[in-house]
Amino acid sequence: MYKSTILILGGGVGGIVTANHLRKNLPEDYKIILIEKNKEHSLAASYLWLLVDKRTPSQISSPLKMLVSIGVEIIYEDIQKINAEEKFVSLSNRNIKFDYLVISLGADLENVELQKDSKGTDVYSFYTLENSIKLRDRLKNFKGGKIVVMVSSLPYKCPGAPFEAAMLISDYYKKKSANAEASIFTPEPQPLPVAGPQLGQAVIDLLTSKQINFYPHHKIVTVDTLNKELLFENKNSYAYDLLITIPNHKAPNVVIESGLTNESGLPAGQAGWIPVDRNTLETKFENVFAIGDVTTIQLPGRWNPDRPMNLPKAGVFAHSQAIFVSDIISARLLNKKHPKDFCADGFCMLEAGEELAGFAYGNFYGEPNPDVKLKQLGKIWHISKVLFEKWWLAPIGFTKELYKQLMTIGSKLFGVQIKL
Numbered sequence: 055m056y057k058s059t060i061l062i063l064g065g066g067v068g069g070i071v072t073a074n075h076l077r078k079n080l081p082e083d084y085k086i087i088l089i090e091k092n093k094e095h096s097l098a099a100s101y102l103w104l105l106v107d108k109r110t111p112s113q114i115s116s117p118l119k120m121l122v123s124i125g126v127e128i129i130y131e132d133i134q135k136i137n138a139e140e141k142f143v144s145l146s147n148r149n150i151k152f153d154y155l156v157i158s159l160g161a162d163l164e165n166v167e168l169q170k171d172s173k174g175t176d177v178y179s180f181y182t183l184e185n186s187i188k189l190r191d192r193l194k195n196f197k198g199g200k201i202v203v204m205v206s207s208l209p210y211k212c213p214g215a216p217f218e219a220a221m222l223i224s225d226y227y228k229k230k231s232a233n234a235e236a237s238i239f240t241p242e243p244q245p246l247p248v249a250g251p252q253l254g255q256a257v258i259d260l261l262t263s264k265q266i267n268f269y270p271h272h273k274i275v276t277v278d279t280l281n282k283e284l285l286f287e288n289k290n291s292y293a294y295d296l297l298i299t300i301p302n303h304k305a306p307n308v309v310i311e312s313g314l315t316n317e318s319g320l321p322a323g324q325a326g327w328i329p330v331d332r333n334t335l336e337t338k339f340e341n342v343f344a345i346g347d348v349t350t351i352q353l354p355g356r357w358n359p360d361r362p363m364n365l366p367k368a369g370v371f372a373h374s375q376a377i378f379v380s381d382i383i384s385a386r387l388l389n390k391k392h393p394k395d396f397c398a399d400g401f402c403m404l405e406a407g408e409e410l411a412g413f414a415y416g417n418f419y420g421e422p423n424p425d426v427k428l429k430q431l432g433k434i435w436h437i438s439k440v441l442f443e444k445w446w447l448a449p450i451g452f453t454k455e456l457y458k459q460l461m462t463i464g465s466k467l468f469g470v471q472i473k474l
């Protein structure tokens with residue numbers, strides 16, 4: 055007989071970290087169950103390297119069970135229903151009751167609507183492993199021309215990814231001496247708006263130095279795949295040879311149907327996602343927490359008084375929220391001191407090609423605006439990202455612990471706080 059059951063929904067970044075930290079925090083008479091529909095896990099941050107042939111699919115994937123601590127029960131099933139009020143979750147043929155629930159079901163992706171029959175046209179994406187493989191194969195035989203990276207709508211996960219993709223692809227063709235011109239179109243006013251104008255300008259300068267065109271304030275209306283033309287809300291149009299879209303994001307249906315999400319009619323980015331208390335990450339139901347991409351958290355600070363901002367959807371926050379929520383749940387269960395409020399410190403290694411990366415870090419709950427700084431472009435941040443990848447994908451055990459130690463020492467040396 056278990057003292058309590060903690061159910062974790064979703065075995066992606068947030069779910070894996072929650073399961074492992076809870077298992078470390080709690081004695082064995084507390085049951086921890088992780089429910090995930092896929093047996094294989096892949097690291098999304100590494101899809102960018104896969105695109106430019108620097109990784110193979112097997113190098114960036116692992117069976118989920120290798121990444122999860124012994125003592126966590128994993129159920130591989132598609133979650134059908136979440137009843138937060140009566141505290142149970144339905145699978146295809148049974149219900150599972152819980153005392154505590156952590157929802158980390160991420161975002162579902164939907165392709166931008168195409169005007170003509172999309173078959174055989176040059177429209178690709180890199181937001182899933184499968185799509186990244188298809189794009190990698192297309193990039194290999196693409197002979198040159200106009201490549202567009204287009205943000206379909208807001209919000210989207212990893213606000214640095216479109217810029218990283220454009221820079222890596224541009225670098226890839228430079229090495230091949232192919233004549234490829236990369237452009238980025240986005241409805242945003244600048245790159246990574248949440249990080250502020252200075253950082254945005256630094257990214258624009260970087261793009262300019264690589265001859266990558268950047269078109270802010272461009273909201274797509276129509277993708278004419280027959281004529282290979284993009285038509286935007288501001289009436290501009292652009293002809294492409296190869297289109298790479300950042301798909302539309304939405305909460306998984308099972309989450310929308312659970313009644314946990316915000317209603318429509320709210321500012322962009324908030325409707326349709328789970329609102330949580332930004333200090334505790336608890337939903338409107340006691341002991342039901344939500345973390346990662348499925349949530350919406352309005353930031354206390356802003357750059358423009360008229361424009362509220364939300365915490366970006368990024369693995370780094372899913373990760374730190376998972377550690378935080380594990381500590382809150384453990385404290386409640388073991389009657390220990392409650393941890394301090396969630397602090398939203400985050401970082402991002404922005405891959406710039408040529409094995410260089412930038413490093414942005416800071417407090418996203420900063421006031422009057424997020425306090426985000428940028429370190430100079432360097433090889434060290436690229437190496438740090440590689441080290442993180444190795445740590446994340448290493449099976450639980452000695453090697454993983456070794457990478458963790460290396461990263462902890464490295465982060466101390468460079469004055470950056472990282473909690474793994």
Ligand SMILES: Cc1cc2nc3c(=O)[nH]c(=O)nc-3n(C[C@H](O)[C@H](O)[C@H](O)COP(=O)(O)OP(=O)(O)OC[C@H]3O[C@@H](n4cnc5c(N)ncnc54)[C@H](O)[C@@H]3O)c2cc1C
Nearest residue numbers: 064066067068091099133159160212346347368369370372
């Ligand atoms: C190309 C790319 C590059 C990125 N690079 C970075 C980066 O450098 N740094 C960074 O911080 N972030 C990065 N991200 C973002 C990061 O991957 C996500 O923010 C992170 O994975 C969010 O974690 P999560 O736990 O909320 O969701 P996920 O990791 O997406 O996990 C959700 C899980 O829920 C499962 N699930 C969904 N519905 C169901 C259901 N009904 N039943 C069962 N299981 C279900 C899914 O299969 C999935 O495994 C990148 C993303 C992409 C696409």
